[in-house]
Amino acid sequence: MHIEKTAAKSEGVRFSIDRDGKEVARAYLFLMWNSLHEAPFGLLEDVYVDEPARGSGLGTEIVNAVVTEAKGRGCYKLVATSRYARPKVHELYARLGFKDHGKEFRIDL
Secondary structure (H helix, E strand, O other): OOOOOOOOOEEEEEEEEEEOOEEEEEEEEEEEOOOOOOOOEEEEEEEEEOHHHOOOOHHHHHHHHHHHHHHHOOOOOEEEOOOOOOHHHHHHHHHOOOOOOOOOOOOOO
């Protein structure tokens, strides 16, 4: 059996918020294309807010910036993942309109 590999188009955008010269929040948007859709889909990844700044609205601000960018780039969906142990992150995503859509399966390599 032969498995053919071809390049798939993808790109990424890093978002960050600095205060007093220190990064206090970040997130990544990865845009990916597949043969099922002409439009890309987005993956929201590595959302982080510095612990002392949590609860100040920075998470909402940076996730909203990623959502706006994904819409502006024509994404047909934006996927965000989170570990079970992060209920506050789940609340943030739900408050911003994300739906619990399934389960993520992962293998660490």
